Amino acid sequence: MTTRPDPAALRHVRTDVLDIAYYETGPADGDTVLLLHGFPYDIHSYDAVAPLLAQQRFRVIVPYLRGHGPTTFLSASQPRSGQQAALGADVIALLDALDVEQAYVAGYDWGGRAANIAAALWPHRILGLVSVNGYLIQDIGSAANPVAAELEAGFWYFYYFLTERGRAGLAADPQGVARVIWKRNSPEWPFTQEDLARTAHAFTNPDYTDVVIHSYRHRLGFAPGAEPYAQLEARLAELPGIPVATITLDGTADGNFPATDGSSTARHFTGPRLHRQVAGAGHNLPQERPHAFAEAVRDVRALRHENAPHGTR
Numbered sequence: 001m002t003t004r005p006d007p008a009a010l011r012h013v014r015t016d017v018l019d020i021a022y023y024e025t026g027p028a029d030g031d032t033v034l035l036l037h038g039f040p041y042d043i044h045s046y047d048a049v050a051p052l053l054a055q056q057r058f059r060v061i062v063p064y065l066r067g068h069g070p071t072t073f074l075s076a077s078q079p080r081s082g083q084q085a086a087l088g089a090d091v092i093a094l095l096d097a098l099d100v101e102q103a104y105v106a107g108y109d110w111g112g113r114a115a116n117i118a119a120a121l122w123p124h125r126i127l128g129l130v131s132v133n134g135y136l137i138q139d140i141g142s143a144a145n146p147v148a149a150e151l152e153a154g155f156w157y158f159y160y161f162l163t164e165r166g167r168a169g170l171a172a173d174p175q176g177v178a179r180v181i182w183k184r185n186s187p188e189w190p191f192t193q194e195d196l197a198r199t200a201h202a203f204t205n206p207d208y209t210d211v212v213i214h215s216y217r218h219r220l221g222f223a224p225g226a227e228p229y230a231q232l233e234a235r236l237a238e239l240p241g242i243p244v245a246t247i248t249l250d251g252t253a254d255g256n257f258p259a260t261d262g263s264s265t266a267r268h269f270t271g272p273r274l275h276r277q278v279a280g281a282g283h284n285l286p287q288e289r290p291h292a293f294a295e296a297v298r299d300v301r302a303l304r305h306e307n308a309p310h311g312t313r
Helices: 049-055 084-097 109-121 147-153 156-159 163-174 174-184 193-204 206-220 227-236 263-268 290-305
Strands: 011-014 018-025 032-036 059-064 103-107 126-132 245-250 272-276
Touching: 011 084, 018 049, 018 084, 018 103, 032 084, 032 109, 049 059, 049 147, 049 290, 084 109, 084 174, 084 206, 084 227, 084 290, 103 109, 103 290, 109 227, 126 290, 156 174, 156 206, 163 174, 163 206, 206 263, 245 290, 272 290
Parallel strands: 032 059, 032 103, 103 126, 126 245, 245 272
Antiparallel strands: 011 018, 018 059
């Protein structure tokens, strides 16, 4: 986005569950790429990435995830689920609503997880994947297993959100919660109060608290999944492989997820895959290092073509 999009620049499309608000740029006949944001962030993570990809002749779609910004549920009876299967299903529903048969997907945090799920469960719809922090499909069956104490400390909000005090705290001050998470996630990112306030508009969505709370309670085994996603969750419990061309990224200044060489998750990527470390980047990698993120999207397209069978390139 050469300038930060104002609400009037947003488009809307309906799926079976959501009215999804999204920003679009780039040529309409270009390869489509979905850029998917995380929590507690929004589409402004891609302010600088989107125009870079448009220059590479990508049709760029940047949607607000469920519970964020102007994306709304169509029915009051629809469960306000934030579980991983719901996020992944939303990706495919968005492609269907846009009448896009195949697309590249790229993201971090919640958006990276949604992209991973789409690539694993619907690989025929996904041309290539860019994922920050590697393989992000949650092993919910192992959620009770502890991790290193230093990592647990960074996940303070996971456990806070298990309590009604945490729900109330998020509802009362979502921007304050985000500020603490941003500082921990990206200790070298000099974000401003203006940056935070701009993104915090996405937290005023009436379903924001319910979707976020359900996401963290479900992933830790403290809330059941919504019935419409039961079959998808059963498939995700098997930790399916990702067969599409993939580039994974780790920021060397990620405060919660230390950068790796990618080997620990290699078994989950059954197609061509490259792993890169991005110097100085924290958890919100596309906003902190937009050129590195855009380069990964460009390069995953090249990786796909290099590994395509003859006659399908």
